[in-house]
Amino acid sequence: MPWFEEMRRIMPSHPGAGDTVDWDAIEASWGTRFPSDYKEFIAEYGEGAIDDYLALMVPETHVGPGGESSYLGMQHESENAEDVWRAANPGVAETPHLIAWGVDSSADILCWLATDTQPDKWPVVVWSRGDARWTEYACGMVEFVCRLFRAEFDECPLGDVSLWGIGSARFLHKEEEQRLRKAGISPWTGEPDPYAGMFGD
Template identity: 30%
Template sequence: MTALSTLIALCPPPTVVPPAPDWSQVEGALSTGLPQDYKELITTYGPGQFCGFITLYQPHAPSDWADLNGPIPVRLRGQIEEVRQAARHPWQLPHSPDNLFAMGVTGNGDYLFWVTQTADTPDEWTVAVNEALRAPWFTYDGPLTEFLVNVLNGTTSVPMFPKDLLDHGPAFTPSTLESSTQSAAARTSVNTRTIRDWASANGHNLPERRRIPPEIIEAWKQENPS
């Protein structure tokens, strides 16, 4: 049984999905091949969220916030070292920024990356997860679909993911790219640590490993409109 068939049994995809992109065109624009499991995953599921939390970037998405071919993956790669050097006590990076290719985001501002040390063999790329480009980092030594299977069946626990991620069981919620990426953008356009610190200072009970409720984000935005 393949990882994709296991994922489908665990977390059924929608019955109707948008047409698959022209993968040769996508890879040509990126000047790199992409993992076969990712291409099959996007073709099978289309846009949406796993457990209402994990959004994968899609080729040629209408929003820059989740466009695999857009500016965000390149921008994030450039910001990783900037954020590290700006810290009072810079942390050790587990991977060179040159070997990180952003391909997903969560509702709490965690970024999902491919680790592309073997650039010419994308099927060997592994997965790294990071909170807002800061420490800590979590690395999964396997491909993306396998990572999703193990996260959604509870085998793999990602330290920065919320403890209640699977409280309602694994699920995939299809959405338009506009709605899913606008939600991700609203949550990740600012460091989530800033929101958590603000919430704590203003009397909001926000456990570390829980999702940041939308109303907390909106309250923060009201007080910090810039």
């Protein structure tokens, strides 16, 4: 199945979505290439959220040892994921290379198990905070999200079933969500935001 076409069907992008990324510079700083389906996703959708539940990240320039990464950025969440892996597997000597691409409102972390030299072969691994366990899924990021929408796993991989088996989903780019909030509109309901202006910009 062409998974990206299925994603477009279930979750159309909106005007102004998508991000332009200097992949040569980003991949040089990370020391690895990124999967092609993810790059396609970023070009069409970009950094943002699905149904105000699952947030998807764009990589920032990777900061080397001793540097400080952006809080809640891809590097920070990847380091957090590896800390969680070590805590969940205290008897395992080596921590695999994890790159986080998504987090959700249930505090789950969605990553690639980035150990293969070919990024398109990286499986998705999910830290389920509610179950306190890691689960591996033999598919890429776009296929994983589509199969989540289609309820094609044995059970919902995430801590909430709001995206599980849904017929359609809504994606909002991070900047569009911020624009709507500044305009006093709740981004996810389209109604006036009762909290507009209460917390500054």
